[in-house]
Amino acid sequence: MMIDGLQCGHFNRESFMELKRGDIGCVTVTCGFWEGTVESLDSLGKWRDLVRENDDLVRIATSRSEIDAIIAGGRTALIMGFQNSNLLEGRIRFVELFAELGVRVLQLTYNNQNELAGSCYETEDSGLARFGREVIHEMNRVGILVDLSHVGNRSTLDAIKHSRKPVAITHANADSLFPHKRNKTDDVIRALVDNGGVIGCAAYRNITGDYFCRTVDNWVEMVARTIEIAGIDHVAIGTDRSHNHEVADYDWMRKGRWTRGVDYGAGSAARPGKVAPPDWFGSFSDLKLVAPAMQRAGFSAADIDKVTYGNWLRVYRDVFPA
Amino acid sequence: MMIDGLQCGHFNRESFMELKRGDIGCVTVTCGFWEGTVESLDSLGKWRDLVRENDDLVRIATSRSEIDAIIAGGRTALIMGFQNSNLLEGRIRFVELFAELGVRVLQLTYNNQNELAGSCYETEDSGLARFGREVIHEMNRVGILVDLSHVGNRSTLDAIKHSRKPVAITHANADSLFPHKRNKTDDVIRALVDNGGVIGCAAYRNITGDYFCRTVDNWVEMVARTIEIAGIDHVAIGTDRSHNHEVADYDWMRKGRWTRGVDYGAGSAARPGKVAPPDWFGSFSDLKLVAPAMQRAGFSAADIDKVTYGNWLRVYRDVFPA
Numbered sequence A, B: 001m002m003i004d005g006l007q008c009g010h011f012n013r014e015s016f017m018e019l020k021r022g023d024i025g026c027v028t029v030t031c032g033f034w035e036g037t038v039e040s041l042d043s044l045g046k047w048r049d050l051v052r053e054n055d056d057l058v059r060i061a062t063s064r065s066e067i068d069a070i071i072a073g074g075r076t077a078l079i080m081g082f083q084n085s086n087l088l089e090g091r092i093r094f095v096e097l098f099a100e101l102g103v104r105v106l107q108l109t110y111n112n113q114n115e116l117a118g119s120c121y122e123t124e125d126s127g128l129a130r131f132g133r134e135v136i137h138e139m140n141r142v143g144i145l146v147d148l149s150h151v152g153n154r155s156t157l158d159a160i161k162h163s164r165k166p167v168a169i170t171h172a173n174a175d176s177l178f179p180h181k182r183n184k185t186d187d188v189i190r191a192l193v194d195n196g197g198v199i200g201c202a203a204y205r206n207i208t209g210d211y212f213c214r215t216v217d218n219w220v221e222m223v224a225r226t227i228e229i230a231g232i233d234h235v236a237i238g239t240d241r242s243h244n245h246e247v248a249d250y251d252w253m254r255k256g257r258w259t260r261g262v263d264y265g266a267g268s269a270a271r272p273g274k275v276a277p278p279d280w281f282g283s284f285s286d287l288k289l290v291a292p293a294m295q296r297a298g299f300s301a302a303d304i305d306k307v308t309y310g311n312w313l314r315v316y317r318d319v320f321p322a
Helices: A013-021 A037-053 A064-072 A093-100 A130-142 A153-162 A186-195 A216-230 A247-255 A284-296 A301-319 B013-021 B037-053 B064-072 B093-100 B130-142 B153-162 B186-195 B205-213 B216-230 B247-255 B284-296 B301-319
Strands: A002-009 A024-030 A058-060 A076-082 A103-107 A145-147 A198-201 A235-237 A241-243 B002-009 B024-030 B058-060 B076-082 B103-107 B145-147 B198-201 B235-237 B241-243
Touching: A002 A198, A002 A235, A002 A284, A002 A301, A013 A024, A013 A076, A013 A284, A024 A064, A024 A301, A037 A058, A037 A076, A037 B037, A037 B093, A064 A076, A064 A301, A093 A103, A093 A130, A093 B037, A130 A145, A130 A153, A145 A301, A153 A186, A186 A198, A186 A216, A198 A216, A198 A301, A216 A235, A216 A284, A235 A301, A284 A301, B002 B198, B002 B235, B002 B284, B002 B301, B013 B024, B013 B076, B013 B284, B024 B064, B024 B301, B037 B058, B037 B076, B064 B076, B064 B301, B093 B103, B093 B130, B130 B145, B130 B153, B145 B301, B153 B186, B186 B198, B186 B216, B198 B216, B198 B301, B205 B216, B216 B235, B216 B284, B235 B301, B284 B301
Parallel strands: A002 A024, A002 A241, A024 A076, A058 A076, A076 A103, A103 A145, A198 A235, B002 B024, B002 B241, B024 B076, B058 B076, B076 B103, B103 B145, B198 B235
Antiparallel strands: none
């Protein structure tokens, strides 16, 4: 059994069957990027219908005990997450309301600065703004996990300092292993460790680099080197893999409604569009290859369990409502 | 102890103390009239804060057992209600989401026709529209009480026919006792009885008339005559009384954002603004006078209990989630 700290895309029954084939017991899904309040409620409503239609395969989890029960029942537990905080539309009170509707992971910023914080792609990272501090405390109170992927490094450090609960970088890699604006510097990762949080190693080619994408052993080499930075208790998996995403989806993710121009997101002019998944990761069920590769790399069974699901479970237990 | 099936206005600590002095164990409050989704979430958020600040006096109830527990604890149970369905913004999926956020009473239409049904003030009542049928079934499923006050008579009859659960006319009187567009004809009341529902007798002067407002015995005379139409198991109290409403609030209630012209709501050119409450009903705590007046009118203790709280409790038990 594995836990994936972040996936996105258009899920359908085939997606859920692929998760089952991969023995992926729990996934945080992306319910929105740029969407405001009403659109985010639309998304939650659609997710509920989709989950009800596939109740034999998946269920929505809102607590650690629900995750355990869903996995024990042979299904995949889905955690409702958003990669941006536009759903709040500036309202502190909406944090509690969205928590009640099952949202459990919220990224402070997506690719652009917002009312909460600075983003990894901005020239200047303002650090955590006033509303951002308020939202983090409210998220701590109601049991939503603070996700700091895509957030600027300065804002990430501020957020870690202000959070009274462990936080997560659900889907990013170590910048010292593959330099990229989306990846996190070692000082950020060490602050995350002090906070008790977890970084989910990504398997998105643009932020992983071709070398670590070549074989599962190469990717596990990246995981092992991340563990050298963060320690065995703070590294997990967050593939950032998308289901059924097309060019139009990348356009939405990258350009939202904020530009008429061109934006490559994690890509570049040389790699503008959809990139191939890692060579070893043709299907979601290939995540099964990670544990054996970790064994080959010399990890103990206990350590493999921590990285492939245990560390996420600990953070979910510490953060989500009981 | 009494239950009031509908109040509105700007509640504050003094309002809650008045409810306590009146031994009002449970009240459905109006969280909105014309507000859309985001504004309605704002309202729910504000209500939560207000209730938390006055936790010694009031709590929000979402089930019959919560109502019982709150009353047993010496507090007033507040039921979150809306007098219109604009909060749905045309989305069937939002019925479930608002139910999860604690909404338990939803009026299909306020003074104007909408996507669900026709209203009491429209020249033509379309009857229940397609979306209205869908919403009623969804409300039945998730445990929200269908409120048919302010709804046109034809739409009310349609809604009663389509609802698989008891419905309510939370705040209106019998048109045969005081003719007014807001009041309900005897055939509508009889259909409500067949459905197992309840009508809450109102104490709003514009729809009650001066005679029934003069003394509490006169008002109880109206209640007694309503019981002659509907039977003892289907009549309750829904005062329609407002807390701290000013002229600007009546403007909002009547004109919302739909007209630049003049609209008198339940009033008229002769009585355009805020009207005085019934002479006997200077304060909310005067509701205490109703039970003794019913006793004077010859009602048994058991029958008084039904009208002053028992019938509402039955409907809440039948409709709200367990």
